[in-house]
Structure formats: C-alpha cells, structure tokens
Amino acid sequence: MITIRTATLQDLDAVSAVEAACFPPAEAASKDEFYERLTYYANHFWLLFEGDTLISFVDGMVTDETDLTDDMYARAAMHDEQGAWQMIFGVNTIPSHRQKGYAGRLIQVAIDDARRQGRRGLVLTCKDRLIHYYSGFGFIDEGVSSKSVHGGAVWHQMRLTF
Template identity: 65%
Template sequence: MVIKHASRKDIAALTAVETACFPPAEAATEKEFIDRVQYYGNHFWLLYEGDKLLAFVDGFVTDEPDLTDVMYEDAALHNEQGAWQMIFGVNTLPEYRRHGCAGQLLRRAVADARQQGRKGLVLTCKERLLPYYAKFGFQDEGVTDKSTHGNAAWHQMRLSF
C-alpha cells in the first residue's frame, strides 16, 4: 500500500469512494473534487493498493479556527500559509474498514500538519465517531453551529499542537 497526494487522475476514484462512504446530501461531488484537487491536491492523503483507492483524507488550510459549511463549497478559500489544517472527509471503502486505513492516513495528515508548522487540525464528525477521533488526540468542542452540512448535527473536534 502507498500513500500519495491527489492529482487530476484521481478524481473519478475520489468521487467513487466518497459516494460509497457518505449519503448524497453529505457527499462531495465530482465538480467539488476537481476544484479541491486544483487548489489543494497536496492536502489529500490517498491510500492505494495497486490501482485501487481504498481510503482518503482531505481538507484545506486556513487561518479560520472553526470549520464552516462555506469551506466545503469554496476550495479557493485554501490558504497554504494558514494556521489550521481542516479535515473535510475521512473515507474508507466499506469493505476495507476496521483495517487501519483511515488511522494510517490521519496519522500522516497530523504529522504533515505538525511538520508544516500548523497550530493543529480541525474536523467535524457525528457523535458516534467521537471516541474514534479522540484516539488520535482530537478533543470534542461540542455540536457546532457553524456547520449543518447535509442537515446533520456535527461535533467539532480539534487537535492542537
């Protein structure tokens, strides 16, 4: 297995994995992935086994301390010199879950953010995933009022360095 950053040739695979992982109201579209890869392909961590994308983590960098819905929609808001690495998606194909794929990618994203001098990482998740992200050092800041993405209740979690 190999971890790499995203390029245009990964768009179809990214879209397919995202569709397998999230309901339509929450899943990013192919158009959104085209924009995201264009603006911050180096802030995608993709786990491939041969030619098959098994899992990926993505998100952009910003000086804003909280994750907001507009961030999902506007890749151009990425600021390579920003203080915070946002995590928009943690995706693993259902048949590869519970094999450490997402954990491997999250550890790499954390290490890269630390090496790049960020203040830390921020993500949102549903309540059932709080213990999972806590294992990586993320702390729950409660249900956020800054994201109602997909009409869901999201907890904001932060890992500060």
C-alpha cells in the first residue's frame, strides 16, 4: 500500500538513509542538515511510503529569493513560510524502486501544494541529463546556475511559474 504524507522529526533516520542511497557523499545532505530542515520546514517534505518503508521523498524550503543558492542547503533558518517560491532541494527514490513513477507523484504533490499555498512557483536545480524529465512537469530550463555549484557539480536551474 502506497501512502504520501509530509514529514515529522521522527522521519529523520529514514530520510537520511534514503538520501545516502540516492546521492554521492559530496552532494548528499547530512543527518544534521536534515535535522535542521525538518525542524524548520517538515511540512515541505513530501514522503512516499510502501507499507512502513520510505521509498521516495521531495523536499525544499520556501523563500522570497528568486534563485536557488548553495547557502540554502545548509541554512534551514532561511525558510520563510510566507515566501513566494518553493525551492526543491532533493528528489529521491531508493534505487530498487526507480522507474515506477514515485518521484513524479511527489513532484506533482509539491506543485499542487505550492499552487494551493499561493506561491509564484517552484525552483529546482538538476544535472543536464534530467532537464527533459523536469520539463515534463512544466519546468523551464534557465541555464547553468551561477549560484549553485553544490557538491562540485554543474547544475541547471529550472523554474515552474504559475
């Protein structure tokens, strides 16, 4: 049985484990960073469970800043619940459950929530190979980000404006 809900601090270990399974160490958020994020904006973590097992999650803060910057990853206190833009920091699905549409379901929930909350839209960064995937949800590629070099990677900033 698949269930989707927002997070609580009790999800810290599960979220940290899924992140570690999905990203290389240079790009993965630490357990301490997730603790901070869950403290400030657990309601902006969308979790998908199969039974009691966390399979996939999407997370990110809300801000009036128009661009996603590296300092947002480490400074959860920058979250502004009244902000105009829903940032997406991570789209994670454990490798054994990929290609089943789970991440897409969560991205759509995040989009629907942002629209319902009156945001201007959503912003994310992704690697070149994922531009086409996010375009399918209506995100527009704004080119290589000059404000995010997270983990030493090249990131494209993408925006979905309502």
